[in-house]
Amino acid sequence: MKDRIRVGLIGFGTVGTGVVRILSKEKDLITRRLGVPLTIAQIADRDITRKRDIAVPPDILTTDPQRLIQNPDIDIILELMGGIEPARDFILNAIYNKKHVVTANKALLAAHGEEIFDAACKENVDVGFEASVGGGIPIIRAIKEGFSGENISAVFGIVNGTSNYILTQMSEKGREFLDVLKEAQTLGYAEADPTLDVSGGDSAHKLAILATLAYGTPVPIEEIYTEGIDHVTPLDITFAETLGYKIKLLAIAKHFDGKIEARVHPTMIPKEEMLAQVNGVFNAIYIIGESVGESLFYGRGAGSMPTGSAVVSDLIDIARNIQNGTNTRVPHLAYLPKTRTRLPICPITAIDSSYYLRFRVGDRPGVLSEISGVLGRHNISIASVIQEGRKGSSSGDGVLLVMMTHQAKEADIQAALSRINQSPFVFEPAVLIRVEEKNNNGLTRNIRT
Amino acid sequence: MKDRIRVGLIGFGTVGTGVVRILSKEKDLITRRLGVPLTIAQIADRDITRKRDIAVPPDILTTDPQRLIQNPDIDIILELMGGIEPARDFILNAIYNKKHVVTANKALLAAHGEEIFDAACKENVDVGFEASVGGGIPIIRAIKEGFSGENISAVFGIVNGTSNYILTQMSEKGREFLDVLKEAQTLGYAEADPTLDVSGGDSAHKLAILATLAYGTPVPIEEIYTEGIDHVTPLDITFAETLGYKIKLLAIAKHFDGKIEARVHPTMIPKEEMLAQVNGVFNAIYIIGESVGESLFYGRGAGSMPTGSAVVSDLIDIARNIQNGTNTRVPHLAYLPKTRTRLPICPITAIDSSYYLRFRVGDRPGVLSEISGVLGRHNISIASVIQEGRKGSSSGDGVLLVMMTHQAKEADIQAALSRINQSPFVFEPAVLIRVEEKNNNGLTRNIRT
Incomplete structure (x- = not known):
């Protein structure tokens, strides 16, 4: 049993500062639940001089992620830098150094998940990724553990807050897509380059992760049909309302007769449906299970603190495994690797x-x-x-x-x-x-x- | 590592048959996730001759629960008989025999939870109780693990399907309480003795469990202010609607300034709120966390298969602990016993x-x-x-x-x-x-x- 669990953070941006803040603010609560403190031992970022709104001891900051990955005192590497490379390289290196990993990087997991989880399995280390889908909503844990005996027939929902914010504004104010997008960028709800959000690409990354877990099969991102919200017009939103519907960007995966259906596109749903009430930057995900019927999980899909909260829950989970010497207690991708299949994805x-x-x-x-x-x-x-x-x-x-x-x-x-x-x-x-x-x-x- | 995990089921009623059905139907899926089969080794019930809609080998049936509790081959005792005694006695006996326990018995946990969890802690065995609140909704796991780093300011929602069914019918059809209750009894949505459901008592049991987990403090059932739906009239439902509200039976716990508020009563909520859209026998529970903000969990709150699904997720979780020799990996009541406090409950x-x-x-x-x-x-x-x-x-x-x-x-x-x-x-x-x-x-x- 260790007297504390030490985390090395790579990427001190929005979510990174959220995690640092939560670990500091909830230090007592976390110790009461975990038994030992959970601390940030070292932080790597390209920019270690920029002033953040949370103070950390300057001597734990470095520009070189390898110093964290090679540090024998560090138990868990927390990757929050985003992007494919060098994040992939850092994570694989950390795994080969027998470090456990927590990441929020959906683009990386959707593209290189199989490689990362194969390596983690070989090295018997944990990889937590609760923060990669649905921000603060504990949806990954729900599929892996809450519904561990469920034959899941469908998983679908609103998984991109930026698109949902834009559609909500278009619907409530009758405004055009480009007009709302520009405002969302000014308000910080949309990135300077919003392509990944509004094209449906980010939703497809998240759907690949959810469907992989639900069905025990690889779901290659390029096989997910993906359509964004950029062609949605106030005219169609108005017609939809006349007909009793709302238009939402849904990510949808279904399983039927040994085949998988996986698609992202603007979707009309009956306006009395709970999903139709999910507005602004909120996310909501349905799981339809053969035994459990329909369940819905709703919450903040992004942001420093909600996403930070999901990261912290992963850190605590892995810390418990470290303390009990029981890593990979739950299969990384919900099913034991040797039992995973390759189900066909319908066009x-x-x-x-x-x-x-x-x-x-x-x-x-x-x-x-x-x-x-x-x-x-x-x-x-x-x-x-x-x-x-x-x-x-x-x-x-x-x-x-x-x-x-x-x-x-x-x-x-x-x-x-x-x-x-x-x-x-x-x-x-x-x-x-x-x-x-x-x-x-x-x-x-x-x-x- | 065991080659299979063996469960002894006490109480072969509605939920019990659901569990037996899921374990049989999803045998392959469960083995793909857990690594070994999970089987019902023995079933005890007062009535073992009644025909159920699922077949089990007659030689595993007994009228004597002690045969399960004393059986050295059985790893987990599943208590689904309900009521306080002899369920309490059976569970304590099982724990002293080093058996892990899964139960859906909210009344028992609300009244004798501290005694049961003390014993489980002493004997280092797990007690799963996901099915005790919110049927198929994985809300217990969410509080214990999904929000393990969250300072929870409020947990509240609709946790009794019978009351919600009755209020929904009264609201949609303008009917009187007693009229709808009688129909609900005929349809099997309400018990022959509906007191516990419509008086708010069942909701209070569930709230005691939720608030205990959220706040790391005992929440004695007798300190929860409890009011039922029997005095709600169509007249007040109509006035509520005129004013923009729905009336729902809410269980509400809040934490503020070192004090706990815990109460169950009919409540008016704005009709555009998601909780106001929760109709019929569905349940929905909000968790408000300081970091995560608001999250909502929605699903079927009762029934053979949804509740059975929650039981199965507990069985799998405990089976994983057994296979890894890591029982009580997560504190039974979310906080380590020695760190639990005794916060005052406001009148x-x-x-x-x-x-x-x-x-x-x-x-x-x-x-x-x-x-x-x-x-x-x-x-x-x-x-x-x-x-x-x-x-x-x-x-x-x-x-x-x-x-x-x-x-x-x-x-x-x-x-x-x-x-x-x-x-x-x-x-x-x-x-x-x-x-x-x-x-x-x-x-x-x-x-x-």
């Missing part, structure tokens, strides 16, 4: 969904009949139609035609739209938004139900 | 809240002035008033007067109402419902803010 064309379709068409007889005819010939059945009359605009703009379909095959929808978009009556490519409807077992349906 | 008169008050008064001049005068003299400030005109009813019934107060002291409210109820203008005792308002840090406010 987006293989999924079934309901759809919202919006057309801008010439205001003349026969157009509705032509469009619905094409859809019908592709086995797509229409649930409802809104045709908007001309509102004094010149007929050159055309009129808007909105259709909600019953459940259909994505491949059929794509084929039908490609045909419709070629028609001379159609003034611009059709807008498509997938719809998740509620059934008895929660919000999503399975593949091919 | 209900010491809390601050906002209030909904409804009076039935004589329809004559001066009544509003008299009532608001008494409130004013007790430092209670009124936020809004609804005075309902006579609707053709005879003036003998009086008219209804509804007031929403600003935050006030409960002691002042009680004193004022006791005074007002004596007035000859007042036709029946005033109705009081506490209100939880939203502030920056989530739904509840602290004591004496």
